[in-house]
Each structure stands twice: as structure tokens, then as C-alpha cells.
Amino acid sequence: MVLEIIVMVKQVPDSQEVVIDPVTMNLNRSLTRNVTNRADENALEAALRLKDSVGANVTVVSMGPPQAETTMIECLARGADRAILASDRFFGGADTYPTGLTLAATISKIGKFDIIIAGEETSDSSTGHVGPGVAEFLDIDQVTYTSKVEYKDGYVIAERELEDGTEVVKVPTPVLVTVLLNSNVPRRQTLRRKIDAIRKGFEVWDHDRIGLQPEWVGVRGSPTIVRRMRPIKERERAAKKIELSAVGDLVKELYEKNVLKLEVDS
Amino acid sequence: MAGIKPATPASKPEEYKNVFVYLETRDDRLLRPALEMIGVGKKIAEKVNEKLYCILLGGNIRDQAKEAVSYGCDVVLGAESPALATYRTLPYSHIIADFVKEEKPNIFLIPATRNGRDLASRIAVRCEAGVTADCTEIDVEQDTRILLANRPTYGESMLAEILCKRHRPQMATARPGIFPVPEKVKSAKGEIRIREISPDKAILKKEILEYRKKNVVDLTAAKVVVSGGMGLGKPDGFKLIQELADELGGVVGASRPAVDMGWISRDHQVGQTGQTVRPRLYVAVGISGKIQHIMGMKNSETILSINTDPNAEIFKYSDYVIVDDLYKAVPALIQEVRKYKSEKQVAPTEPS
Ligand SMILES: Cc1cc2nc3c(=O)[nH]c(=O)nc-3n(C[C@H](O)[C@H](O)[C@H](O)COP(=O)(O)OP(=O)(O)OC[C@H]3O[C@@H](n4cnc5c(N)ncnc54)[C@H](O)[C@@H]3O)c2cc1C
Numbered sequence: 001m002v003l004e005i006i007v008m009v010k011q012v013p014d015s016q017e018v019v020i021d022p023v024t025m026n027l028n029r030s031l032t033r034n035v036t037n038r039a040d041e042n043a044l045e046a047a048l049r050l051k052d053s054v055g056a057n058v059t060v061v062s063m064g065p066p067q068a069e070t071t072m073i074e075c076l077a078r079g080a081d082r083a084i085l086a087s088d089r090f091f092g093g094a095d096t097y098p099t100g101l102t103l104a105a106t107i108s109k110i111g112k113f114d115i116i117i118a119g120e121e122t123s124d125s126s127t128g129h130v131g132p133g134v135a136e137f138l139d140i141d142q143v144t145y146t147s148k149v150e151y152k153d154g155y156v157i158a159e160r161e162l163e164d165g166t167e168v169v170k171v172p173t174p175v176l177v178t179v180l181l182n183s184n185v186p187r188r189q190t191l192r193r194k195i196d197a198i199r200k201g202f203e204v205w206d207h208d209r210i211g212l213q214p215e216w217v218g219v220r221g222s223p224t225i226v227r228r229m230r231p232i233k234e235r236e237r238a239a240k241k242i243e244l245s246a247v248g249d250l251v252k253e254l255y256e257k258n259v260l261k262l263e264v265d266s
Numbered sequence: 267m268a269g270i271k272p273a274t275p276a277s278k279p280e281e282y283k284n285v286f287v288y289l290e291t292r293d294d295r296l297l298r299p300a301l302e303m304i305g306v307g308k309k310i311a312e313k314v315n316e317k318l319y320c321i322l323l324g325g326n327i328r329d330q331a332k333e334a335v336s337y338g339c340d341v342v343l344g345a346e347s348p349a350l351a352t353y354r355t356l357p358y359s360h361i362i363a364d365f366v367k368e369e370k371p372n373i374f375l376i377p378a379t380r381n382g383r384d385l386a387s388r389i390a391v392r393c394e395a396g397v398t399a400d401c402t403e404i405d406v407e408q409d410t411r412i413l414l415a416n417r418p419t420y421g422e423s424m425l426a427e428i429l430c431k432r433h434r435p436q437m438a439t440a441r442p443g444i445f446p447v448p449e450k451v452k453s454a455k456g457e458i459r460i461r462e463i464s465p466d467k468a469i470l471k472k473e474i475l476e477y478r479k480k481n482v483v484d485l486t487a488a489k490v491v492v493s494g495g496m497g498l499g500k501p502d503g504f505k506l507i508q509e510l511a512d513e514l515g516g517v518v519g520a521s522r523p524a525v526d527m528g529w530i531s532r533d534h535q536v537g538q539t540g541q542t543v544r545p546r547l548y549v550a551v552g553i554s555g556k557i558q559h560i561m562g563m564k565n566s567e568t569i570l571s572i573n574t575d576p577n578a579e580i581f582k583y584s585d586y587v588i589v590d591d592l593y594k595a596v597p598a599l600i601q602e603v604r605k606y607k608s609e610k611q612v613a614p615t616e617p618s
């Protein structure tokens with residue numbers, strides 16, 4: 001028996017070059033390059049390592065616009081066996097609820113699964129809510145923020161990193177796991193595999209194929225709305241340049257301005 | 267409950283009343299973000315003349331319930347069982363969702379900690395509610411009792427105000443370290459309602475095999491934080507950072523990649539996925555100033571950064587900059603601080 005692993009991957013705007021339209025205060029998508037969410041690359045790598053060690057079928061699932069194609073091909077070229085892009089104009093503008101709903105519905109349409117792997121969060125919405133949402137829709141357990149994932153005899157054994165320690169958990173499959181950014185080094189795509197990936201191609205599923213009503217998904221299915229956006233004004237800072245020879249003066253200034261204090265305080 | 271179905275709006279939103287906050291614990295102790303939730307929850311509840319309910323689960327929670335009351339909680343809704351001694355997604359989310367269904371709160375706030383996020387999204391789906399993640403400003407509209415959940419977006423450059431008009435409860439997770447811990451209330455009186463619960467075995471299959479607790483450095487309370495980044499180039503660099511921090515009576519922070527490299531433990535991490543600090547002095551050593559790091563330190567009173575790159579992004583957020591090799595600049599700083607102190611004739615300060 002091989003494991004059935006689903007990996008949830010999102011294409012996001014490259015966070016290094018986000019361009020905001022000054023009039024609408026929205027993201028200018030035409031000027032922004034898209035990349036695969038980095039934590040999701042770690043999620044895929046975690047899946048591929050399980051495939052290498054215990055044998056698995058790895059299916060990548062994404063919800064997004066048609067240009068997410070590049071991400072789908074990239075995942076296949078890294079070693080995924082199948083890729084499904086849930087794409088439909090009705091899916092646009094979704095908050096975390098219908099995003100989780102759409103992904104959960106897509107996953108249950110695929111059929112039986114043992115492990116679902118997601119990233120810890122996306123760089124564009126950074127909620128970390130979609131993974132657990134999918135787990136709730138599918139009524140399965142979850143292990144979030146993992147740095148290490150192993151599988152043995154029907155159980156996932158994983159390490160979760162919390163603010164003040166590491167939790168080692170053992171949980172029976174089926175289970176959803178979210179993987180920390182940088183928790184592994186994703187393998188590269190090879191040219192050979194890339195050619196195969198393009199040849200093999202990926203599937204595009206719309207709401208009908210997944211079995212979702214248009215009003216359940218996207219902006220209409222979202223409980224939350226963005227009422228307005230305003231720029232966050234940061235305090236202007238002087239960035240006063242200090243030469244190495246003047247570090248003594250800086251130290252004196254910091255003490256005199258009470259930024260540093262000689263006595264212990266709390 | 268679960269199952270793939272859309273979020274149905276509340277048929278009578280006006281029936282939903284009061285503010286819920288989730289009190290996160292570890293080893294049956296309230297965590298600081300729990301106290302922060304009490305502070306912000308209380309303010310909102312008072313503004314609309316409602317009660318603050320604190321949700322508390324654990325193995326032994328009587329003392330924490332009293333502590334919550336002392337910080338201003340009106341009602342503690344608790345569930346106690348040995349099975350609840352450590353947080354686990356399924357029993358916690360099921361029990362809390364039941365509390366929500368019984369009490370019908372208008373608003374529900376949860377800290378945006380790792381376990382808080384693990385939980386919030388499950389409850390939101392279970393209760394068909396809307397949830398806004400990682401808020402840094404939270405308010406309520408007095409007449410409509412609509413929650414105004416504000417969260418930074420687009421790399422912290424914009425603040426989005428997010429509303430959930432038709433679904434109840436209106437949920438939000440709140441970024442730790444942003445909201446102040448409230449003062450204790452004199453002669454506080456609150457009602458404590460704790461239930462003994464024996465959760466269904468079917469939802470207790472996840473086993474916690476081990477918890478390796480780290481020595482937690484609470485960076486959020488420090489007056490001086492000296493942080494090192496990839497510019498250190500090697501794990502040993504943190505010895506120098508520690509030396510400067512000791513000299514300034516401060517604590518050591520780090521950028522995330524320095525933590526990911528294993529140079530220093532995760533509890534030193536500053537930033538979006540680390541701690542949010544607000545010291546009197548923040549020293550950024552060999553840190554480029556990527557937005558995820560900036561988020562965690564930009565509200566420091568004074569910021570000094572040391573970087574060889576004259577165009578480092580961090581400089582935009584700095585009051586003082588030293589454009590030089592940190593392996594020269596940090597020893598120079600240490601030396602000058604020692605010199606200044608010896609001139610003032612004082613004993614070395616202890617870390618605060
Ligand atoms: C979802 C997500 C969450 C994240 N969360 C966090 C977070 O919580 N905290 C965080 O910090 N990052 C976080 N990051 C990572 C963040 O994007 C940056 O990658 C990170 O902050 C960069 O760390 P750095 O400045 O140490 O390294 P670099 O960007 O590599 O910068 C190193 C700097 O050191 C300087 N330098 C090199 N040598 C010297 C020298 N000898 N002397 C002086 N200066 C020198 C260089 O000029 C450079 O500016 C997150 C990223 C993502 C996608």
C-alpha cells in the first residue's frame with residue numbers, strides 16, 4: 001500500500017516586489033511577479049521525503065487563477081505525481097472560509113488520502129488559518145507548525161515548534177500537517193523532470209467539477225469583507241550615521257538621553 | 267458539525283451578546299497573551315455594555331480562573347479534565363464550539379499564537395463564523411456592535427479594516443505583544459463556572475509524547491534587545507551579541523534565518539513569526555531589515571543598526587546607523603560602554 005499524500009500549494013505575489021496602486025490601495029497584480037509560497041515548497045519537500053522513505057503518491061492541490069500554472073508545473077518538476085488547480089472565476093475574492101471549503105471539497109473529490117500537508121502560512125495573507133480550516137471541513141485531526149514529519153504504521157510522528165518549546169506528537173492518519181518555512185531544503189526541479197511535467201500537464205477543476213455551488217465560494221461565500229485600507233505611517237527616523245571613531249560619543253549620548261541607564265531597571 | 271458546507275449567516279445577529287476571549291495556558295498557567303486578550307476584550311465589552319467571558323480549559327484551572335477574574339473577567343467558562351491538561355486541537359475546538367453554541371457570543375478573540383491559530387480557524391469553521399487573523403487594532407462600533415478588526419497587510423505597509431457583518435460570532439486573532447496586559451482590578455468579582463468534562467475517546471487519539479521546554483527569554487519585557495542576523499556569518503557570532511547585551515543589561519534577539527540555521531534557539535526570534543518587542547533600545551546587528559523582521563521591532567523607542575551595506579533597508583527604521591563590519595563595530599561599542607561605566611564608577615548591570 002502506498003500512502004496518498006495531498007500537498008496544498010498557493011501561488012503568491014513575490015513579496016520582494018509588491019506594488020500597491022496608490023489610487024485603489026490594492027495590489028497592482030500586473031506589475032507583481034508571482035512565485036510559489038515558500039513555506040509550501042517546504043510542504044512539498046516534506047511530502048517528497050515521505051515518498052522517498054515509505055512510498056507515496058503525491059498530489060498537489062491549489063486554488064487560484066490560471067497563471068498558477070507555473071506553480072503547478074514547478075511542483076510536478078520537483079517530483080509530485082499529479083497536480084490539480086481549482087480555478088474558476090467564482091473562486092475569486094475568497095477569505096479563509098471559502099478557501100478552506102474549496103480546497104476541502106477538491107480533496108474529497110480526489111478520493112482517499114492519508115496525509116494532507118500545507119505550509120505554515122502564506123506570505124500574502126499570512127493567516128495560517130487555511131490548513132486547519134480544511135482539516136475541520138474534512139473532520140480530521142491536525143498537527144501544525146511542524147519542523148519534522150515522519151510516518152510509521154498508520155501514524156504520523158511530528159515535532160511542533162511552539163513559542164516556548166517543542167512538542168512531539170503521534171497521531172493516526174488521516175491527518176493534516178502544516179510545515180514550517182525553512183524546515184527543510186526543497187529539492188530542485190530538473191530539466192528532465194520539467195520536460196516530463198509539461199508533457200504530463202496538470203488538471204484544472206471548476207466549481208461544477210468539484211461539486212460546489214457558486215454562492216458557496218469566493219467573495220460571496222466569505223463571511224468577512226475588507227471595509228477599507230489605510231497606509232500605516234511609520235515614525236520618521238534620522239538614521240544618523242556614526243563613524244567607528246565616534247562610537248564613544250554615541251555611547252555617551254545614549255546614556256545622557258536615558259536610552260541606556262546605569263542602574264538596573266525593569 | 268464539520269462537513270463541507272458554506273457559512274450560513276446568523277438568522278438573528280441581535281441575539282448574540284457578550285465578548286468571549288480564549289485564555290491560552292501552558293502547564294495550567296495563564297500565558298501573557300491570555301492576559302492581553304483580557305485587556306482588549308474588557309475594553310470592547312465595556313464599550314457596548316456587555317460582559318467579558320473568559321474561556322479556560324485544562325487539567326486544573328481553579329487558580330487561573332481566579333486570576334482571570336482579578337484581571338477583570340466577568341464570567342469564566344471553564345472545562346476541566348485530565349484529558350485537557352495539554353492543548354490538543356480536537357477536544358479543545360469541540361468543547362469551545364459547544365460553549366459558543368450555548369452562550370452565543372457576539373465577539374470572540376483568540377491570541378494569534380501558534381496554538382491560538384491552530385484553534386481559531388477550527389472554531390470558525392465549526393461555528394460557521396468569520397475570523398480575521400493577526401489583528402493589531404481591535405475596536406467595536408457602539409451602535410451596531412460590529413467588530414472592527416484591523417490587520418496589517420501588503421508587507422505591513424497597509425492596515426486593512428475587516429468586518430464580519432452577518433455571521434456570528436465575529437472572531438479575530440490578536441497579535442501577541444501588541445495589546446497591553448491590563449492592571450489588576452481591585453475587589454474584582456466575577457462568576458466562575460467550571461465543568462468537569464470527559465471528552466469522547468474518539469477525539470483524544472493524538473498523543474503528546476514529549477514536550478521539550480526551552481528556556482524562554484521573554485524579549486517583550488526587555489528594556490534593551492541586541493539582535494544578531496545572518497551578517498554574523500557563524501554561530502559563534504552570538505557570543506559577541508551576548509557580550510554586548512550583557513554589557514547593556516539587555517537580552518539577545520535574532521532574525522529568523524539565524525534561528526533556522528541553528529545558531530540560536532527559536533525563543534530569541536524577533537519578527538512576524540517570532541516575538542514583538544518594544545524596548546528602549548534595539549540594536550540590529552547584521553540584519554538586513556526585511557519586513558518580517560521589521561514588524562517585530564519597529565516600535566522600539568530607539569533603534570541602532572550595524573550593517574556593512576550602506577543601502578541596508580534596516581537603516582530606514584533606524585535612529586543611528588553604523589556602516590561598518592560588525593566584528594569591528596560591536597567590540598568598539600562594548601569597549602566604549604565599559605569605559606563609560608568605569609568612568610561613572612558603577613558595578614556591571616544585571617540583565618533586566
Ligand atoms: C512567512 C515568513 C515569516 C518570517 N518571519 C520572520 C521573523 O519572524 N523574523 C525574521 O527576522 N525574519 C522572518 N522572515 C524572514 C525574512 O523575510 C528575512 O529573510 C530575514 O529577516 C532576513 O534575516 P537577516 O537580516 O538576518 O539576513 P539577511 O537578509 O541575509 O541579511 C544579512 C545582513 O547582514 C549584513 N552583513 C553581512 N556581513 C556583515 C558584517 N560583517 N557586518 C555587518 N553587517 C553584515 C548584510 O549587509 C545584510 O544586510 C520570515 C519570512 C517569511 C516568508
Ligand SMILES: Nc1ncnc2c1ncn2[C@@H]1O[C@H](COP(=O)(O)O)[C@@H](O)[C@H]1O
Nearest residue numbers: 008009063118119121122127128129130
Ligand atoms: N489558494 C490556496 N491554494 C492552495 N493552498 C492554499 C491556498 N491558500 C492557502 N493554502 C494553504 O494553506 C496554508 C496557509 O495559508 P494561509 O492561511 O493563507 O496563511 C498555505 O501555506 C497553503 O499550504
